[in-house]
Amino acid sequence: MDLVNWHSPILMVITETRLSSARADEIIEALPFDGYAVVDTIGFAGGIWMLWRSDLVHVDVLAATEQEIHAMIRVRSQSFSWLISAIYASPRFEECCMLWNNLRMLANMHDLPWAHMGDFNEVLSADEKYGGNPICQRRVRAIKECMDDCSMMDLGFTGPKYTSTNKRELGNLIQCKLDRCWVNPGWKEFYPEANVTHLARINSDHCPFLLNLYPFLGSNTDRPFRFQTIWLSHSDFLVVVRDAWAGREGNLAEAISNFKTKAQRWNREVFGNVFLRKKKILARLLGTQRALAVCQNSFLINLQKQLTEEYNLVLQIEEELWAMKSRTNWIIAGERNTSYFHISALNKRSKNRITCVQNNEGEWCHNVEEVKEIFNSSFKKLYKTEQVFCPVTPQWSSD
Incomplete structure (x- = not known):
């Protein structure tokens, strides 16, 4: 997955x-x-x-x-x-x-x-x-x-x-x-x-x-902030909430904005983004395997085992995360169901993802900038009008 x-x-x-x-x-x-x-x-x-x-x-x-x-x-x-x-x-x-x-x-x-x-x-x-x-x-x-x-x-x-x-x-x-x-x-x-x-x-x-076959060009747009219920399992999270709301009880918008900033920083520096941690471990594991291909020694072999164990621990956290995201509590004892929860959470997102569109000539376009231009021009054509002046019909009245 x-x-x-x-x-x-x-x-x-x-x-x-x-x-x-x-x-x-x-x-x-x-x-x-x-x-x-x-x-x-x-x-x-x-x-x-x-x-x-x-x-x-x-x-x-x-x-x-x-x-x-x-x-x-x-x-x-x-x-x-x-x-x-x-x-x-x-x-x-x-x-x-x-x-x-x-x-x-x-x-x-x-x-x-x-x-x-x-x-x-x-x-x-x-x-x-x-x-x-x-x-x-x-x-x-x-x-x-x-x-x-x-x-x-x-x-x-x-x-x-x-x-x-x-x-x-x-x-x-x-x-x-x-x-x-x-x-x-x-x-x-x-x-x-x-x-x-x-x-x-x-x-x-x-x-x-x-x-x-050819380079993939993806979108780098920022994703919206989402509260992760798995944060509640961490003992320090209540401190983050208390600090974010302290002195701002009368201003809800400011308290929410402050909590968002603190929660994102805390997630990045303390709890750790699960998917980012996985990618970092994979990057280290890839570097270790590169080095092991050139110079074989016990340190690199042990490091490879350690990184693999760390990766599997992160998978367990990810399983809990996807279970909470999909609002599903069904977990078969002894079996990792990450793929099941992943499918439940991302089913609609994958169906709605647009990877390419056809232009007016019927050709498929994959380039992100070309796709943007096609959407922009289509909406302009749909809603734009050449009429820039609307004459006012005079209203006549009689005494």
């Missing part, structure tokens, strides 16, 4: 889900995507979910196996389509070879713009692995030959070098770059500025990555 809230993806791929059947359906329904394709797990192994927002993108699923989902993509604001392959490669070499052969056959069947993304379970060079056994050159040749036959190029990345870890202590630590995004030249022509960012890894042994 955090990834969706922060990055607003139109399509999301989740690999190695370890879930299937009713539990998978329950989780997918709680996410803000109304289209999905699922490859079920085998026991607790594997699993691929491809989720999308059908109001922003049209997806036509073409084929799926235990290791891949292939679909045709058309972003609704654009006039062209391209092929996406969501990959979760098996760690077993024989099954990997089946995947590489499937990709070769698909490459011979079309000349469309094409992107592969997911967990390939292979490194391409010794530089992409730290610790453990030496890389297997046979496996490296197999994936490289497949990508060459498909005319694919690696998009590169920014962020931590390694995307996977075994979460062990320094002596037994293994880190690898297993997750990546490949594209063919036709896809690169459509999205020349596209880039991949490795995001912070939390409880998973893999870090998520974000594929940006």
